[in-house]
Amino acid sequence: MKSVAGKRVLITGAAMGMGKLYAQRAVQEGAAAVVLWDINETALNETAAELADSGCKIKAYVVDVSDRVQIEKAAAQVRADVGDPHVVVNNAGIVRGNAYFWETDSARDTEMTMKINSLAPMxxxxxxxxxxxxxxxxxxxxxxxxxxxxxxxxxxxxxCGSKWAAVGWSDSVRLELEQAGHSHVKVTTVCPYYINTGMFEGAKAAPLLPILEPETVVDEVWKEMKKGAAFVVLPKTVLLSEVFKGILPTSLRDFVAGRVLGVYKTMEDFTGRK
Known part of the structure:
Protein backbone atom coordinates (compact mmCIF):
# COMPACT_ATOMS: atom_id res chain seq x y z
CA MET A 1 0.00 0.00 0.00
CA LYS A 2 1.68 3.21 -1.20
CA SER A 3 -0.71 5.52 0.67
CA VAL A 4 -4.21 5.70 2.12
CA ALA A 5 -5.31 8.08 -0.63
CA GLY A 6 -8.84 7.12 -1.65
CA LYS A 7 -9.12 4.62 1.23
CA ARG A 8 -11.57 4.45 4.12
CA VAL A 9 -9.79 4.62 7.49
CA LEU A 10 -11.30 3.85 10.91
CA ILE A 11 -9.55 4.83 14.13
CA THR A 12 -10.61 4.05 17.70
CA GLY A 13 -9.74 6.41 20.53
CA ALA A 14 -9.63 9.06 17.82
CA ALA A 15 -10.70 12.17 19.74
CA MET A 16 -7.37 12.98 21.36
CA GLY A 17 -3.71 12.05 21.58
CA MET A 18 -2.35 9.41 19.26
CA GLY A 19 -5.72 8.63 17.74
CA LYS A 20 -6.18 12.21 16.65
CA LEU A 21 -2.70 12.23 15.12
CA TYR A 22 -3.52 9.10 13.11
CA ALA A 23 -6.73 10.76 11.91
CA GLN A 24 -4.83 13.88 10.87
CA ARG A 25 -2.31 11.75 8.99
CA ALA A 26 -5.09 9.92 7.11
CA VAL A 27 -6.68 13.22 6.13
CA GLN A 28 -3.35 14.70 5.01
CA GLU A 29 -2.71 11.68 2.82
CA GLY A 30 -6.03 12.03 1.03
CA ALA A 31 -8.19 9.30 2.55
CA ALA A 32 -11.67 9.13 1.05
CA ALA A 33 -13.27 8.82 4.48
CA VAL A 34 -11.97 8.92 8.04
CA VAL A 35 -14.15 7.30 10.68
CA LEU A 36 -13.59 8.41 14.27
CA TRP A 37 -14.65 6.32 17.27
CA ASP A 38 -14.36 7.58 20.83
CA ILE A 39 -16.29 7.54 24.10
CA ASN A 40 -15.60 11.25 24.77
CA GLU A 41 -18.36 12.94 22.81
CA THR A 42 -17.18 16.51 23.39
CA ALA A 43 -13.60 15.87 22.30
CA LEU A 44 -14.82 13.69 19.43
CA ASN A 45 -17.02 16.43 18.04
CA GLU A 46 -14.20 18.96 18.37
CA THR A 47 -11.80 16.73 16.45
CA ALA A 48 -14.41 16.01 13.77
CA ALA A 49 -15.03 19.75 13.39
CA GLU A 50 -11.29 20.44 13.05
CA LEU A 51 -11.05 17.91 10.23
CA ALA A 52 -14.31 18.85 8.53
CA ASP A 53 -12.79 21.36 6.07
CA SER A 54 -10.23 18.90 4.74
CA GLY A 55 -12.31 17.74 1.80
CA CYS A 56 -12.32 14.26 3.28
CA LYS A 57 -15.55 12.70 4.51
CA ILE A 58 -15.40 12.68 8.32
CA LYS A 59 -17.78 10.45 10.28
CA ALA A 60 -17.75 10.49 14.09
CA TYR A 61 -19.41 7.90 16.32
CA VAL A 62 -19.64 7.85 20.09
CA VAL A 63 -18.65 4.29 20.96
CA ASP A 64 -17.70 2.66 24.25
CA VAL A 65 -15.41 -0.09 22.96
CA SER A 66 -15.61 -1.93 26.29
CA ASP A 67 -19.17 -2.83 25.23
CA ARG A 68 -19.34 -5.51 22.51
CA VAL A 69 -22.92 -4.60 21.62
CA GLN A 70 -21.94 -0.98 20.99
CA ILE A 71 -19.08 -2.16 18.78
CA GLU A 72 -21.43 -4.32 16.72
CA LYS A 73 -24.02 -1.55 16.31
CA ALA A 74 -21.41 1.08 15.41
CA ALA A 75 -19.73 -1.25 12.92
CA ALA A 76 -23.04 -1.90 11.19
CA GLN A 77 -23.64 1.85 11.00
CA VAL A 78 -20.18 2.43 9.51
CA ARG A 79 -20.83 -0.16 6.82
CA ALA A 80 -24.15 1.53 6.02
CA ASP A 81 -22.71 5.06 6.03
CA VAL A 82 -19.35 4.68 4.25
CA GLY A 83 -18.72 0.99 3.63
CA ASP A 84 -16.13 -1.35 5.10
CA PRO A 85 -12.87 0.38 6.02
CA HIS A 86 -9.65 -0.48 4.21
CA VAL A 87 -7.57 0.50 7.24
CA VAL A 88 -8.50 -0.09 10.89
CA VAL A 89 -6.36 1.36 13.68
CA ASN A 90 -7.16 -0.25 17.02
CA ASN A 91 -5.76 2.63 19.06
CA ALA A 92 -8.13 2.91 22.06
CA GLY A 93 -6.56 1.86 25.34
CA ILE A 94 -6.47 2.53 29.07
CA VAL A 95 -4.02 2.05 31.91
CA ARG A 96 -4.76 1.82 35.61
CA GLY A 97 -2.05 2.04 38.24
CA ASN A 98 0.12 2.90 40.41
CA ALA A 99 -0.47 -0.04 42.71
CA TYR A 100 0.42 -3.67 43.12
CA PHE A 101 -2.15 -6.03 41.62
CA TRP A 102 -3.67 -7.10 44.95
CA GLU A 103 -4.09 -3.46 45.96
CA THR A 104 -6.16 -2.52 42.91
CA ASP A 105 -9.92 -2.64 42.50
CA SER A 106 -9.48 -5.76 40.40
CA ALA A 107 -13.19 -6.31 39.86
CA ARG A 108 -13.42 -2.98 38.04
CA ASP A 109 -9.97 -1.96 36.85
CA THR A 110 -8.80 -5.35 35.63
CA GLU A 111 -12.05 -6.12 33.85
CA MET A 112 -12.15 -2.73 32.13
CA THR A 113 -8.48 -2.97 31.15
CA MET A 114 -9.00 -6.37 29.56
CA LYS A 115 -12.18 -5.31 27.80
CA ILE A 116 -10.66 -2.23 26.18
CA ASN A 117 -7.08 -3.33 25.57
CA SER A 118 -7.64 -6.99 24.69
CA LEU A 119 -11.22 -7.80 23.76
CA ALA A 120 -12.18 -4.61 21.92
CA PRO A 121 -9.52 -5.00 19.20
CA MET A 122 -10.66 -8.59 18.70
CA CYS A 160 0.80 -5.97 30.91
CA GLY A 161 -1.62 -8.89 30.87
CA SER A 162 -3.96 -7.08 28.51
CA LYS A 163 -1.16 -6.11 26.15
CA TRP A 164 0.44 -9.57 26.16
CA ALA A 165 -2.97 -10.88 25.11
CA ALA A 166 -3.18 -8.25 22.38
CA VAL A 167 0.25 -9.16 21.01
CA GLY A 168 -0.46 -12.89 20.93
CA TRP A 169 -3.85 -12.44 19.29
CA SER A 170 -2.70 -9.82 16.78
CA ASP A 171 0.30 -11.75 15.51
CA SER A 172 -1.74 -14.95 15.36
CA VAL A 173 -4.28 -13.23 13.10
CA ARG A 174 -1.40 -12.09 10.90
CA LEU A 175 -0.28 -15.70 10.51
CA GLU A 176 -3.83 -16.89 9.91
CA LEU A 177 -4.29 -14.42 7.05
CA GLU A 178 -1.02 -15.55 5.50
CA GLN A 179 -1.91 -19.21 5.92
CA ALA A 180 -5.36 -18.69 4.41
CA GLY A 181 -3.89 -16.94 1.37
CA HIS A 182 -5.26 -13.46 2.05
CA SER A 183 -1.99 -11.70 1.32
CA HIS A 184 -3.67 -8.37 0.53
CA VAL A 185 -4.62 -7.95 4.22
CA LYS A 186 -1.67 -7.17 6.49
CA VAL A 187 -1.61 -6.96 10.30
CA THR A 188 0.84 -4.71 12.13
CA THR A 189 1.34 -5.05 15.89
CA VAL A 190 2.73 -1.90 17.52
CA CYS A 191 4.75 -2.11 20.75
CA PRO A 192 6.05 1.28 21.91
CA TYR A 193 7.61 2.26 25.23
CA TYR A 194 5.91 5.07 27.21
CA ILE A 195 4.69 7.89 24.95
CA ASN A 196 4.48 11.53 26.00
CA THR A 197 0.71 11.96 25.61
CA GLY A 198 -0.33 12.29 29.26
CA MET A 199 -1.65 8.74 29.46
CA PHE A 200 1.56 7.68 31.21
CA GLU A 201 2.16 10.91 33.10
CA GLY A 202 4.73 10.32 35.85
CA ALA A 203 6.21 7.17 34.30
CA LYS A 204 9.99 7.30 34.06
CA ALA A 205 12.45 6.84 31.26
CA ALA A 206 15.11 4.19 31.77
CA PRO A 207 18.62 3.79 30.36
CA LEU A 208 18.23 2.93 26.65
CA LEU A 209 14.47 3.53 26.94
CA PRO A 210 13.58 7.21 26.47
CA ILE A 211 10.03 8.54 26.68
CA LEU A 212 8.78 8.69 23.09
CA GLU A 213 7.25 11.68 21.34
CA PRO A 214 3.83 11.03 19.75
CA GLU A 215 4.73 12.43 16.34
CA THR A 216 7.77 10.15 16.13
CA VAL A 217 5.67 7.10 16.88
CA VAL A 218 2.96 8.04 14.39
CA ASP A 219 5.54 8.64 11.66
CA GLU A 220 7.09 5.21 12.18
CA VAL A 221 3.82 3.32 12.55
CA TRP A 222 2.33 4.96 9.45
CA LYS A 223 5.40 4.16 7.36
CA GLU A 224 5.62 0.55 8.50
CA MET A 225 1.84 0.02 8.27
CA LYS A 226 1.90 0.90 4.57
CA LYS A 227 4.75 -1.56 4.05
CA GLY A 228 2.72 -4.26 5.80
CA ALA A 229 5.32 -4.76 8.53
CA ALA A 230 4.46 -7.41 11.11
CA PHE A 231 5.79 -5.43 14.11
CA VAL A 232 6.73 -1.90 15.05
CA VAL A 233 8.78 -1.90 18.27
CA LEU A 234 9.95 1.47 19.62
CA PRO A 235 12.64 2.08 20.61
CA LYS A 236 14.45 -0.94 19.18
CA THR A 237 16.16 -1.45 22.54
CA VAL A 238 12.83 -2.86 23.81
CA LEU A 239 13.83 -5.98 21.88
CA LEU A 240 16.61 -6.54 24.41
CA SER A 241 13.93 -7.88 26.73
CA GLU A 242 13.17 -10.59 24.20
CA VAL A 243 16.85 -11.45 24.03
CA PHE A 244 17.13 -11.50 27.82
CA LYS A 245 14.13 -13.82 28.11
CA GLY A 246 15.70 -16.19 25.64
CA ILE A 247 19.23 -16.42 26.98
CA LEU A 248 19.27 -15.36 30.63
CA PRO A 249 18.00 -17.22 33.69
CA THR A 250 15.01 -15.42 35.17
CA SER A 251 16.88 -14.28 38.27
CA LEU A 252 19.66 -12.72 36.18
CA ARG A 253 17.20 -11.12 33.78
CA ASP A 254 15.37 -9.57 36.72
CA PHE A 255 18.64 -8.28 38.13
CA VAL A 256 19.61 -6.61 34.83
CA ALA A 257 16.16 -5.14 34.15
CA GLY A 258 15.35 -4.23 37.73
CA ARG A 259 18.65 -3.29 39.38
CA VAL A 260 20.93 -2.33 36.49
CA LEU A 261 18.52 -0.66 34.06
CA GLY A 262 15.84 0.32 36.57
CA VAL A 263 12.97 -0.77 34.30
CA TYR A 264 11.01 -2.27 37.19
CA LYS A 265 10.93 1.11 38.95
CA THR A 266 9.52 3.16 36.06
CA MET A 267 5.92 3.16 37.30
CA GLU A 268 6.60 4.21 40.88
CA ASP A 269 5.61 7.85 40.29
CA PHE A 270 2.95 7.18 37.67
CA THR A 271 -0.16 9.34 37.93
CA GLY A 272 -1.70 9.09 34.47
CA ARG A 273 -3.91 11.59 32.74
CA LYS A 274 -5.92 13.61 35.25
Missing part, protein backbone atom coordinates in the same frame (compact mmCIF):
# COMPACT_ATOMS: atom_id res chain seq x y z
CA UNK A 123 -14.34 -7.68 18.39
CA UNK A 124 -13.59 -4.74 16.09
CA UNK A 125 -11.35 -6.83 13.85
CA UNK A 126 -14.01 -9.54 13.72
CA UNK A 127 -16.48 -6.97 12.43
CA UNK A 128 -14.30 -5.64 9.62
CA UNK A 129 -11.90 -8.43 8.59
CA UNK A 130 -14.51 -10.28 6.49
CA UNK A 131 -15.01 -7.18 4.35
CA UNK A 132 -11.27 -6.64 4.03
CA UNK A 133 -10.79 -10.25 2.99
CA UNK A 134 -13.66 -10.19 0.49
CA UNK A 135 -12.24 -7.14 -1.27
CA UNK A 136 -9.32 -7.38 -3.67
CA UNK A 137 -7.94 -4.07 -2.39
CA UNK A 138 -4.96 -3.74 -0.10
CA UNK A 139 -6.09 -3.55 3.54
CA UNK A 140 -4.40 -2.99 6.87
CA UNK A 141 -5.21 -3.84 10.50
CA UNK A 142 -3.05 -1.93 13.00
CA UNK A 143 -3.22 -3.08 16.61
CA UNK A 144 -1.62 -0.73 19.12
CA UNK A 145 -0.17 -2.83 21.91
CA UNK A 146 2.80 -1.80 24.06
CA UNK A 147 6.31 -2.68 25.10
CA UNK A 148 4.44 -3.90 28.19
CA UNK A 149 3.07 -6.61 25.90
CA UNK A 150 6.60 -7.99 25.66
CA UNK A 151 8.05 -7.25 29.10
CA UNK A 152 6.58 -7.79 32.55
CA UNK A 153 6.65 -4.76 34.85
CA UNK A 154 5.59 -4.16 38.46
CA UNK A 155 2.65 -1.85 39.21
CA UNK A 156 1.01 -2.51 35.87
CA UNK A 157 0.19 -6.22 36.00
CA UNK A 158 -3.29 -5.93 34.49
CA UNK A 159 -2.06 -3.61 31.76
Missing amino acids: FIAREFLPGMIASDEQARLINISSAAGLTANPRMASY
Whole structure:
Protein backbone atom coordinates (compact mmCIF):
# COMPACT_ATOMS: atom_id res chain seq x y z
CA MET A 1 0.00 0.00 0.00
CA LYS A 2 1.68 3.21 -1.20
CA SER A 3 -0.71 5.52 0.67
CA VAL A 4 -4.21 5.70 2.12
CA ALA A 5 -5.31 8.08 -0.63
CA GLY A 6 -8.84 7.12 -1.65
CA LYS A 7 -9.12 4.62 1.23
CA ARG A 8 -11.57 4.45 4.12
CA VAL A 9 -9.79 4.62 7.49
CA LEU A 10 -11.30 3.85 10.91
CA ILE A 11 -9.55 4.83 14.13
CA THR A 12 -10.61 4.05 17.70
CA GLY A 13 -9.74 6.41 20.53
CA ALA A 14 -9.63 9.06 17.82
CA ALA A 15 -10.70 12.17 19.74
CA MET A 16 -7.37 12.98 21.36
CA GLY A 17 -3.71 12.05 21.58
CA MET A 18 -2.35 9.41 19.26
CA GLY A 19 -5.72 8.63 17.74
CA LYS A 20 -6.18 12.21 16.65
CA LEU A 21 -2.70 12.23 15.12
CA TYR A 22 -3.52 9.10 13.11
CA ALA A 23 -6.73 10.76 11.91
CA GLN A 24 -4.83 13.88 10.87
CA ARG A 25 -2.31 11.75 8.99
CA ALA A 26 -5.09 9.92 7.11
CA VAL A 27 -6.68 13.22 6.13
CA GLN A 28 -3.35 14.70 5.01
CA GLU A 29 -2.71 11.68 2.82
CA GLY A 30 -6.03 12.03 1.03
CA ALA A 31 -8.19 9.30 2.55
CA ALA A 32 -11.67 9.13 1.05
CA ALA A 33 -13.27 8.82 4.48
CA VAL A 34 -11.97 8.92 8.04
CA VAL A 35 -14.15 7.30 10.68
CA LEU A 36 -13.59 8.41 14.27
CA TRP A 37 -14.65 6.32 17.27
CA ASP A 38 -14.36 7.58 20.83
CA ILE A 39 -16.29 7.54 24.10
CA ASN A 40 -15.60 11.25 24.77
CA GLU A 41 -18.36 12.94 22.81
CA THR A 42 -17.18 16.51 23.39
CA ALA A 43 -13.60 15.87 22.30
CA LEU A 44 -14.82 13.69 19.43
CA ASN A 45 -17.02 16.43 18.04
CA GLU A 46 -14.20 18.96 18.37
CA THR A 47 -11.80 16.73 16.45
CA ALA A 48 -14.41 16.01 13.77
CA ALA A 49 -15.03 19.75 13.39
CA GLU A 50 -11.29 20.44 13.05
CA LEU A 51 -11.05 17.91 10.23
CA ALA A 52 -14.31 18.85 8.53
CA ASP A 53 -12.79 21.36 6.07
CA SER A 54 -10.23 18.90 4.74
CA GLY A 55 -12.31 17.74 1.80
CA CYS A 56 -12.32 14.26 3.28
CA LYS A 57 -15.55 12.70 4.51
CA ILE A 58 -15.40 12.68 8.32
CA LYS A 59 -17.78 10.45 10.28
CA ALA A 60 -17.75 10.49 14.09
CA TYR A 61 -19.41 7.90 16.32
CA VAL A 62 -19.64 7.85 20.09
CA VAL A 63 -18.65 4.29 20.96
CA ASP A 64 -17.70 2.66 24.25
CA VAL A 65 -15.41 -0.09 22.96
CA SER A 66 -15.61 -1.93 26.29
CA ASP A 67 -19.17 -2.83 25.23
CA ARG A 68 -19.34 -5.51 22.51
CA VAL A 69 -22.92 -4.60 21.62
CA GLN A 70 -21.94 -0.98 20.99
CA ILE A 71 -19.08 -2.16 18.78
CA GLU A 72 -21.43 -4.32 16.72
CA LYS A 73 -24.02 -1.55 16.31
CA ALA A 74 -21.41 1.08 15.41
CA ALA A 75 -19.73 -1.25 12.92
CA ALA A 76 -23.04 -1.90 11.19
CA GLN A 77 -23.64 1.85 11.00
CA VAL A 78 -20.18 2.43 9.51
CA ARG A 79 -20.83 -0.16 6.82
CA ALA A 80 -24.15 1.53 6.02
CA ASP A 81 -22.71 5.06 6.03
CA VAL A 82 -19.35 4.68 4.25
CA GLY A 83 -18.72 0.99 3.63
CA ASP A 84 -16.13 -1.35 5.10
CA PRO A 85 -12.87 0.38 6.02
CA HIS A 86 -9.65 -0.48 4.21
CA VAL A 87 -7.57 0.50 7.24
CA VAL A 88 -8.50 -0.09 10.89
CA VAL A 89 -6.36 1.36 13.68
CA ASN A 90 -7.16 -0.25 17.02
CA ASN A 91 -5.76 2.63 19.06
CA ALA A 92 -8.13 2.91 22.06
CA GLY A 93 -6.56 1.86 25.34
CA ILE A 94 -6.47 2.53 29.07
CA VAL A 95 -4.02 2.05 31.91
CA ARG A 96 -4.76 1.82 35.61
CA GLY A 97 -2.05 2.04 38.24
CA ASN A 98 0.12 2.90 40.41
CA ALA A 99 -0.47 -0.04 42.71
CA TYR A 100 0.42 -3.67 43.12
CA PHE A 101 -2.15 -6.03 41.62
CA TRP A 102 -3.67 -7.10 44.95
CA GLU A 103 -4.09 -3.46 45.96
CA THR A 104 -6.16 -2.52 42.91
CA ASP A 105 -9.92 -2.64 42.50
CA SER A 106 -9.48 -5.76 40.40
CA ALA A 107 -13.19 -6.31 39.86
CA ARG A 108 -13.42 -2.98 38.04
CA ASP A 109 -9.97 -1.96 36.85
CA THR A 110 -8.80 -5.35 35.63
CA GLU A 111 -12.05 -6.12 33.85
CA MET A 112 -12.15 -2.73 32.13
CA THR A 113 -8.48 -2.97 31.15
CA MET A 114 -9.00 -6.37 29.56
CA LYS A 115 -12.18 -5.31 27.80
CA ILE A 116 -10.66 -2.23 26.18
CA ASN A 117 -7.08 -3.33 25.57
CA SER A 118 -7.64 -6.99 24.69
CA LEU A 119 -11.22 -7.80 23.76
CA ALA A 120 -12.18 -4.61 21.92
CA PRO A 121 -9.52 -5.00 19.20
CA MET A 122 -10.66 -8.59 18.70
CA PHE A 123 -14.34 -7.68 18.39
CA ILE A 124 -13.59 -4.74 16.09
CA ALA A 125 -11.35 -6.83 13.85
CA ARG A 126 -14.01 -9.54 13.72
CA GLU A 127 -16.48 -6.97 12.43
CA PHE A 128 -14.30 -5.64 9.62
CA LEU A 129 -11.90 -8.43 8.59
CA PRO A 130 -14.51 -10.28 6.49
CA GLY A 131 -15.01 -7.18 4.35
CA MET A 132 -11.27 -6.64 4.03
CA ILE A 133 -10.79 -10.25 2.99
CA ALA A 134 -13.66 -10.19 0.49
CA SER A 135 -12.24 -7.14 -1.27
CA ASP A 136 -9.32 -7.38 -3.67
CA GLU A 137 -7.94 -4.07 -2.39
CA GLN A 138 -4.96 -3.74 -0.10
CA ALA A 139 -6.09 -3.55 3.54
CA ARG A 140 -4.40 -2.99 6.87
CA LEU A 141 -5.21 -3.84 10.50
CA ILE A 142 -3.05 -1.93 13.00
CA ASN A 143 -3.22 -3.08 16.61
CA ILE A 144 -1.62 -0.73 19.12
CA SER A 145 -0.17 -2.83 21.91
CA SER A 146 2.80 -1.80 24.06
CA ALA A 147 6.31 -2.68 25.10
CA ALA A 148 4.44 -3.90 28.19
CA GLY A 149 3.07 -6.61 25.90
CA LEU A 150 6.60 -7.99 25.66
CA THR A 151 8.05 -7.25 29.10
CA ALA A 152 6.58 -7.79 32.55
CA ASN A 153 6.65 -4.76 34.85
CA PRO A 154 5.59 -4.16 38.46
CA ARG A 155 2.65 -1.85 39.21
CA MET A 156 1.01 -2.51 35.87
CA ALA A 157 0.19 -6.22 36.00
CA SER A 158 -3.29 -5.93 34.49
CA TYR A 159 -2.06 -3.61 31.76
CA CYS A 160 0.80 -5.97 30.91
CA GLY A 161 -1.62 -8.89 30.87
CA SER A 162 -3.96 -7.08 28.51
CA LYS A 163 -1.16 -6.11 26.15
CA TRP A 164 0.44 -9.57 26.16
CA ALA A 165 -2.97 -10.88 25.11
CA ALA A 166 -3.18 -8.25 22.38
CA VAL A 167 0.25 -9.16 21.01
CA GLY A 168 -0.46 -12.89 20.93
CA TRP A 169 -3.85 -12.44 19.29
CA SER A 170 -2.70 -9.82 16.78
CA ASP A 171 0.30 -11.75 15.51
CA SER A 172 -1.74 -14.95 15.36
CA VAL A 173 -4.28 -13.23 13.10
CA ARG A 174 -1.40 -12.09 10.90
CA LEU A 175 -0.28 -15.70 10.51
CA GLU A 176 -3.83 -16.89 9.91
CA LEU A 177 -4.29 -14.42 7.05
CA GLU A 178 -1.02 -15.55 5.50
CA GLN A 179 -1.91 -19.21 5.92
CA ALA A 180 -5.36 -18.69 4.41
CA GLY A 181 -3.89 -16.94 1.37
CA HIS A 182 -5.26 -13.46 2.05
CA SER A 183 -1.99 -11.70 1.32
CA HIS A 184 -3.67 -8.37 0.53
CA VAL A 185 -4.62 -7.95 4.22
CA LYS A 186 -1.67 -7.17 6.49
CA VAL A 187 -1.61 -6.96 10.30
CA THR A 188 0.84 -4.71 12.13
CA THR A 189 1.34 -5.05 15.89
CA VAL A 190 2.73 -1.90 17.52
CA CYS A 191 4.75 -2.11 20.75
CA PRO A 192 6.05 1.28 21.91
CA TYR A 193 7.61 2.26 25.23
CA TYR A 194 5.91 5.07 27.21
CA ILE A 195 4.69 7.89 24.95
CA ASN A 196 4.48 11.53 26.00
CA THR A 197 0.71 11.96 25.61
CA GLY A 198 -0.33 12.29 29.26
CA MET A 199 -1.65 8.74 29.46
CA PHE A 200 1.56 7.68 31.21
CA GLU A 201 2.16 10.91 33.10
CA GLY A 202 4.73 10.32 35.85
CA ALA A 203 6.21 7.17 34.30
CA LYS A 204 9.99 7.30 34.06
CA ALA A 205 12.45 6.84 31.26
CA ALA A 206 15.11 4.19 31.77
CA PRO A 207 18.62 3.79 30.36
CA LEU A 208 18.23 2.93 26.65
CA LEU A 209 14.47 3.53 26.94
CA PRO A 210 13.58 7.21 26.47
CA ILE A 211 10.03 8.54 26.68
CA LEU A 212 8.78 8.69 23.09
CA GLU A 213 7.25 11.68 21.34
CA PRO A 214 3.83 11.03 19.75
CA GLU A 215 4.73 12.43 16.34
CA THR A 216 7.77 10.15 16.13
CA VAL A 217 5.67 7.10 16.88
CA VAL A 218 2.96 8.04 14.39
CA ASP A 219 5.54 8.64 11.66
CA GLU A 220 7.09 5.21 12.18
CA VAL A 221 3.82 3.32 12.55
CA TRP A 222 2.33 4.96 9.45
CA LYS A 223 5.40 4.16 7.36
CA GLU A 224 5.62 0.55 8.50
CA MET A 225 1.84 0.02 8.27
CA LYS A 226 1.90 0.90 4.57
CA LYS A 227 4.75 -1.56 4.05
CA GLY A 228 2.72 -4.26 5.80
CA ALA A 229 5.32 -4.76 8.53
CA ALA A 230 4.46 -7.41 11.11
CA PHE A 231 5.79 -5.43 14.11
CA VAL A 232 6.73 -1.90 15.05
CA VAL A 233 8.78 -1.90 18.27
CA LEU A 234 9.95 1.47 19.62
CA PRO A 235 12.64 2.08 20.61
CA LYS A 236 14.45 -0.94 19.18
CA THR A 237 16.16 -1.45 22.54
CA VAL A 238 12.83 -2.86 23.81
CA LEU A 239 13.83 -5.98 21.88
CA LEU A 240 16.61 -6.54 24.41
CA SER A 241 13.93 -7.88 26.73
CA GLU A 242 13.17 -10.59 24.20
CA VAL A 243 16.85 -11.45 24.03
CA PHE A 244 17.13 -11.50 27.82
CA LYS A 245 14.13 -13.82 28.11
CA GLY A 246 15.70 -16.19 25.64
CA ILE A 247 19.23 -16.42 26.98
CA LEU A 248 19.27 -15.36 30.63
CA PRO A 249 18.00 -17.22 33.69
CA THR A 250 15.01 -15.42 35.17
CA SER A 251 16.88 -14.28 38.27
CA LEU A 252 19.66 -12.72 36.18
CA ARG A 253 17.20 -11.12 33.78
CA ASP A 254 15.37 -9.57 36.72
CA PHE A 255 18.64 -8.28 38.13
CA VAL A 256 19.61 -6.61 34.83
CA ALA A 257 16.16 -5.14 34.15
CA GLY A 258 15.35 -4.23 37.73
CA ARG A 259 18.65 -3.29 39.38
CA VAL A 260 20.93 -2.33 36.49
CA LEU A 261 18.52 -0.66 34.06
CA GLY A 262 15.84 0.32 36.57
CA VAL A 263 12.97 -0.77 34.30
CA TYR A 264 11.01 -2.27 37.19
CA LYS A 265 10.93 1.11 38.95
CA THR A 266 9.52 3.16 36.06
CA MET A 267 5.92 3.16 37.30
CA GLU A 268 6.60 4.21 40.88
CA ASP A 269 5.61 7.85 40.29
CA PHE A 270 2.95 7.18 37.67
CA THR A 271 -0.16 9.34 37.93
CA GLY A 272 -1.70 9.09 34.47
CA ARG A 273 -3.91 11.59 32.74
CA LYS A 274 -5.92 13.61 35.25
